[in-house]
Amino acid sequence: MAQISKDTRIGELLNIFPESAPILMEIGMHCLGCPASQMESLEEAAMVHGIDCGLLVEKINAAMAAAGK
8 A cells, every 4th residue: 555745746646546636626736737736745735835744645645545545
């Protein structure tokens, strides 16, 4: 089972777990397809959007575990 971290790039996350897109969109990360966002880490994106990165990583890892990934 894969686990993501604050250093995981958005593009990598979406390749590993495309189901994370709604989670990211729900918290205001609407430009997931932008080339710049693909190379941004979750930590960088969370900082720009004023979101607690630790909670975001927890939420995504929980969703991945629930999906059996």
